[in-house]
Amino acid sequence: MSKLTNLFNQKNARVLNVYCTAGFPQLNSTLEIMESLQANGADIIELGMPYSDPLADGEVIQSSSLVALENGMTIEVLFEQLANMRKTIHIPVILMGYMNPILQYGFERFCKAAKEVGVDGLILPDLPLFEFETIYGAAINENGLDFIFLVTPETSEERLKKLDNLSSGFLYAVSSSATTGKDKDFSKVALYLKKLKAFGLKNPFLVGFGIKDKESFNAVNEYANGAIIGSAYIKALSSGSDVNAITKTFLESILK
Amino acid sequence: MQLFDKTAEYQQPNEEGYYGEFGGAYIPEMLFGNVEELKHQYLEIMNDPDFQIEFHALLRDYVGRPTPLFYAERLSKEIGTTVYLKREDLCHTGAHKINNTIGQILLAQRLGKTKIIAETGAGQHGVATATVCALKGMECVVYMGEKDIERQAPNVARMKLLGAKVVPATSGSKTLKDATNEAIRAWINEPDTTHYIIGSVVGPHPYPDMVAKFQSVISDEIRKQLKEKTGSELPTHVVACVGGGSNAAGAFYHFLNEPTVDLVAVEAAGHGVHSGMSAATTQLGTTGILHGSKSILMQTKDGQVVEPHSISAGLDYPGIGPLHAYLFKSGRGTFTSATDEEALEWASHLSKIEGIIPALETAHAFAVLPKMNFKPTDVVVVCLSGRGDKDLATYMSNIKM
Numbered sequence: 121m122s123k124l125t126n127l128f129n130q131k132n133a134r135v136l137n138v139y140c141t142a143g144f145p146q147l148n149s150t151l152e153i154m155e156s157l158q159a160n161g162a163d164i165i166e167l168g169m170p171y172s173d174p175l176a177d178g179e180v181i182q183s184s185s186l187v188a189l190e191n192g193m194t195i196e197v198l199f200e201q202l203a204n205m206r207k208t209i210h211i212p213v214i215l216m217g218y219m220n221p222i223l224q225y226g227f228e229r230f231c232k233a234a235k236e237v238g239v240d241g242l243i244l245p246d247l248p249l250f251e252f253e254t255i256y257g258a259a260i261n262e263n264g265l266d267f268i269f270l271v272t273p274e275t276s277e278e279r280l281k282k283l284d285n286l287s288s289g290f291l292y293a294v295s296s297s298a299t300t301g302k303d304k305d306f307s308k309v310a311l312y313l314k315k316l317k318a319f320g321l322k323n324p325f326l327v328g329f330g331i332k333d334k335e336s337f338n339a340v341n342e343y344a345n346g347a348i349i350g351s352a353y354i355k356a357l358s359s360g361s362d363v364n365a366i367t368k369t370f371l372e373s374i375l376k
Numbered sequence: 377m378q379l380f381d382k383t384a385e386y387q388q389p390n391e392e393g394y395y396g397e398f399g400g401a402y403i404p405e406m407l408f409g410n411v412e413e414l415k416h417q418y419l420e421i422m423n424d425p426d427f428q429i430e431f432h433a434l435l436r437d438y439v440g441r442p443t444p445l446f447y448a449e450r451l452s453k454e455i456g457t458t459v460y461l462k463r464e465d466l467c468h469t470g471a472h473k474i475n476n477t478i479g480q481i482l483l484a485q486r487l488g489k490t491k492i493i494a495e496t497g498a499g500q501h502g503v504a505t506a507t508v509c510a511l512k513g514m515e516c517v518v519y520m521g522e523k524d525i526e527r528q529a530p531n532v533a534r535m536k537l538l539g540a541k542v543v544p545a546t547s548g549s550k551t552l553k554d555a556t557n558e559a560i561r562a563w564i565n566e567p568d569t570t571h572y573i574i575g576s577v578v579g580p581h582p583y584p585d586m587v588a589k590f591q592s593v594i595s596d597e598i599r600k601q602l603k604e605k606t607g608s609e610l611p612t613h614v615v616a617c618v619g620g621g622s623n624a625a626g627a628f629y630h631f632l633n634e635p636t637v638d639l640v641a642v643e644a645a646g647h648g649v650h651s652g653m654s655a656a657t658t659q660l661g662t663t664g665i666l667h668g669s670k671s672i673l674m675q676t677k678d679g680q681v682v683e684p685h686s687i688s689a690g691l692d693y694p695g696i697g698p699l700h701a702y703l704f705k706s707g708r709g710t711f712t713s714a715t716d717e718e719a720l721e722w723a724s725h726l727s728k729i730e731g732i733i734p735a736l737e738t739a740h741a742f743a744v745l746p747k748m749n750f751k752p753t754d755v756v757v758v759c760l761s762g763r764g765d766k767d768l769a770t771y772m773s774n775i776k777m
Contacts, residue, residue: 218665220673
């Protein structure tokens with residue numbers, strides 16, 4: 121059983137997935153931040169692999185990606201940093217990123233390396249369903265990695281069913297069609313999440329995009345199994361240099 | 377002698393949008409609905425007789441088509457062959473870009489959209505988009521790199537005069553690539569009411585095919601006009617500059633399946649192909665994914681997109697449309713390049729020997745003519761994609777007058 125499935129078997133409500141950009145704010149911050157997230161109550165760590173042209177991300181995450189790239193972060197460097205992560209990190213770790221850097225690294229090589237260092241799942245927002253089914257899905261599955269598809273309020277029921285079936289670990293529900301870091305009208309979001317909850321998904325689902333504080337975290341947890349926080353945490357990390365203190369304060373503000 | 381596969385399909389990508397290995401729709405789920413809607417409807421809408429009537433009436437009465445095919449006598453003598461110029465510079469707004477924006481605004485109307493967004497590099501596509509939005513009374517927002525806003529001031533003023541909002545793209549290299557990112561993001565944030573008019577044969581399927589088909593009016597006219605002038609519909613060469621590749625796609629389109637016609641694509645070499653300051657994508661690029669399609673792009677070994685350089689904002693793009701990547705890879709197209717300096721030289725030279733001031737982008741296409749070793753019996757068509765008014769400031773500061 122995958123670490124993600126195991127997590128949701130034990131905890132199916134208020135699961136907190138925190139996103140951070142690998143190599144931000146410093147090249148070597150990655151592991152320190154992961155340890156700090158784990159120590160302060162995060163259930164899942166989503167590590168963003170920086171890309172020069174991140175279409176699905178808003179300004180905050182894009183600028184953190186550019187800093188990380190300037191710091192020298194690459195997939196190669198990231199796997200070196202994560203080589204011994206399982207000595208200290210026990211919670212599930214997901215890699216999020218865009219197809220182009222992975223293709224240059226080599227897709228199969230990437231899946232193997234991810235498995236080897238103990239990564240549990242992948243979120244690749246610009247990997248389309250057709251190419252997943254015909255080309256790339258095999259390497260992901262062979263290496264026992266969970267694959268998490270995104271779904272949105274505009275995703276048709278038929279497609280939702282398909283994406284749910286092909287996903288494992290959990291499903292990533294985008295609260296509305298928007299890039300990360302945008303504010304949302306919550307009544308619409310609630311309606312969508314209610315529908316999603318009633319749909320009878322195979323996977324648990326976490327809500328992302330627009331979750332930034334205790335209030336929004338609590339609100340989506342009325343319907344979802346948990347939430348993903350990204351931009352708000354990156355913003356917090358940008359505000360100072362003590363990542364441990366920032367992470368502790370930030371997670372307390374969400375969870376306490 | 378032709379080495380390429382004559383049975384390859386260049387005029388229509390497969391159902392998933394691939395020309396050979398290039399194309400597809402690598403988009404986040406947030407854009408799936410919009411792109412899928414387009415994918416299912418674009419051919420049907422474009423083939424609808426009412427659409428065709430309205431499209432061609434506007435091309436005739438508003439754009440001023442057909443544009444002339446002009447026999448360039450002095451240039452022909454100098455090069456030692458027969459050279460015709462396809463005068464896209466005479467289109468309303470001064471470049472071929474409007475062929476596509478007319479088509480897409482009619483398509484957007486039929487899809488029930490009320491707002492248009494676009495990206496622009498040199499500003500020609502932005503102006504062409506702002507123009508058709510004014511024509512049809514639609515809201516228009518154009519994303520443009522901060523750096524391009526500076527170097528293409530007249531076009532920024534034109535867009536504003538036409539009622540469009542111009543939003544600076546401040547990320548990355550602050551040029552066309554980043555303007556495209558911003559436009560795609562804006563589309564993600566407002567998918568229901570908005571249509572995104574991409575200006576080149578790039579982006580997720582069906583954009584490359586759709587834009588190529590709207591621009592194909594260029595080669596459709598060339599065939600007819602050439603027949604009238606020479607008795608044959610087929611030239612020996614068609615030459616066009618390539619950034620993303622929309623004027624080239626349009627000029628090549630109806631010759632793609634004519635193996636005797638050499639299709640010559642001219643990229644921007646900037647300071648020189650290997651100077652580190654270039655936009656010659658096929659020479660410097662490798663297979664990758666940018667702006668929603670798999671193609672050839674300039675990138676680091678780690679897959680980060682490289683900031684290109686060209687003096688012409690319209691060619692300052694690190695990628696190339698998937699159709700062109702396929703023409704390059706299959707050998708169907710001849711890919712070559714011209715430097716900033718050569719382009720400036722030819723902007724000046726063409727002005728003096730033919731009385732036509734070309735756009736900087738277009739000047740690249742002329743710069744390769746002396747190097748092509750044409751035979752006296754060849755018939756060469758150069759796509760004169762745009763006029764040079766917008767580049768006057770660059771010409772004034774770079775050309776001795």
